[in-house]
Amino acid sequence: MLDAMHLLFDSFWRALVDCLRPKVMLLSLAPLALMVALALGLGYLYWDSAVAVLRAQLGASWLLATLSGWFRLSGPEAINAYLAPLVLVFVAAPLLVVVSLLLVSLLMTPALTEMVANRRFAALQRKQGATLLASLSWSLLSSVLAMLALVVSVPLWLVPPLVLVLPPLIWGWLTYRVMTFDALAAHASADERKEVFRRHRLVLLGIGVFCGYLGAAPSVIWASGVLFAAAFVVLVPLGVWLYTLVFAFSSLWFVHFGLGALQALRQERAARPERRVQTPQALPLSHDASNPSSPTD
Numbered sequence: 001m002l003d004a005m006h007l008l009f010d011s012f013w014r015a016l017v018d019c020l021r022p023k024v025m026l027l028s029l030a031p032l033a034l035m036v037a038l039a040l041g042l043g044y045l046y047w048d049s050a051v052a053v054l055r056a057q058l059g060a061s062w063l064l065a066t067l068s069g070w071f072r073l074s075g076p077e078a079i080n081a082y083l084a085p086l087v088l089v090f091v092a093a094p095l096l097v098v099v100s101l102l103l104v105s106l107l108m109t110p111a112l113t114e115m116v117a118n119r120r121f122a123a124l125q126r127k128q129g130a131t132l133l134a135s136l137s138w139s140l141l142s143s144v145l146a147m148l149a150l151v152v153s154v155p156l157w158l159v160p161p162l163v164l165v166l167p168p169l170i171w172g173w174l175t176y177r178v179m180t181f182d183a184l185a186a187h188a189s190a191d192e193r194k195e196v197f198r199r200h201r202l203v204l205l206g207i208g209v210f211c212g213y214l215g216a217a218p219s220v221i222w223a224s225g226v227l228f229a230a231a232f233v234v235l236v237p238l239g240v241w242l243y244t245l246v247f248a249f250s251s252l253w254f255v256h257f258g259l260g261a262l263q264a265l266r267q268e269r270a271a272r273p274e275r276r277v278q279t280p281q282a283l284p285l286s287h288d289a290s291n292p293s294s295p296t297d
Contacts, residue, residue, distance in 0.1 A: 003264065004203050011256035014120075018252045019245065023115065027108050028244045032237055108244075109182050109251050116255045117187065124263055129193055130185040139178045146174040172209030179251060180204055183258035196261045207257065211250040215243065 018024055117124065130138075149170045157163040184193045197204070 004200055004261075007257060007260050007264070008203055008207070011253055011260060014256045015249055015252035018112075018116070018256075019249050024112070024248050024252070027111060028241060028248050030108070030244070032241055108248060109179070112248065112251045113183055113186065113255050116252065117259065120256070121187070121259045121263060124187055124259065124266075126187050127189040127192070128186060129189040130181065135182055135185050138181050142174055142177045146170050149173075168209050168212040171212040171215075172205055172207075174208070175211055175250065176204040176208030176254070179208070179254040180258050183251075183255040184262060187259060188262050192262060192265060195265060196258065199265075200257075200261055204254075204257070207250075207253055211246065211253070215246050215250075 150167065153162075153166045153170070156166060180197065181193070184196060188196065
């Protein structure tokens with residue numbers, strides 16, 4: 001247990017320091033660059049047509065007439081001119097954020113794993129215990145189970161303490177399963193990966209839950225961007241960058257811990273004396289002079 005706690009804190013500080021490396025900082029800025037590129041490209045191609053369609057939909061809506069009555073403007077067209085682009089931005093921004101984060105996460109985890117492996121575990125043998133297909137299948141299965149657990153636990157969220165415990169616990173379970181598997185995929189065999197999961201299950205779950213609570217901070221910033229529309233353009237990119245930085249820290253923590261645990265497991269097995277099973281061998285017949293029952297010539 002002491003070794004596991006030492007490995008926990010050691011991997012935490014190493015992940016924290018690695019987050020300040022230029023390569024990691026550049027990777028954390030990748031979603032912003034990708035989101036801006038997607039926004040500019042899609043805006044250039046589809047902005048005018050999308051706004052026109054949205055204005056037509058809003059023009060036939062009772063909501064627009066209600067807003068016009070509230071604000072006592074010159075007419076629904078005055079609100080429609082401002083409301084349609086604003087609604088389009090609020091609808092498109094979350095989609096761009098999710099797509100950007102998914103694309104970067106697929107590229108970031110292997111890059112961070114390779115960086116840590118080359119710096120700390122260059123001598124650690126790569127047994128390629130899981131293929132890319134196996135990793136994707138594991139992530140998909142874990143995500144489905146986590147979503148089912150969330151749906152089943154929804155009635156329990158009405159109990160005030162449980163709503164602060166159950167969702168982070170489920171997301172922490174999902175995080176530790178997916179990130180630990182990805183961290184060990186290239187270096188551990190299937191048997192070694194199962195042994196690391198078995199030995200450090202509670203510690204890995206704790207890391208996942210902690211990272212789950214840590215990842216809630218960008219969500220608060222995104223919500224602030226929705227509430228304060230004037231700061232939307234600033235707060236949403238800031239939330240995306242912080243979320244990616246938290247994702248990078250989580251990946252680094254799991255990689256440092258997982259590869260450290262794998263290295264300790266191999267050293268333990270190498271130091272363990274091999275048990276050799278001796279099989280009895282047939283002895284040649286010989287005359288024993290001291291045995292009176294032995295036959296004599």
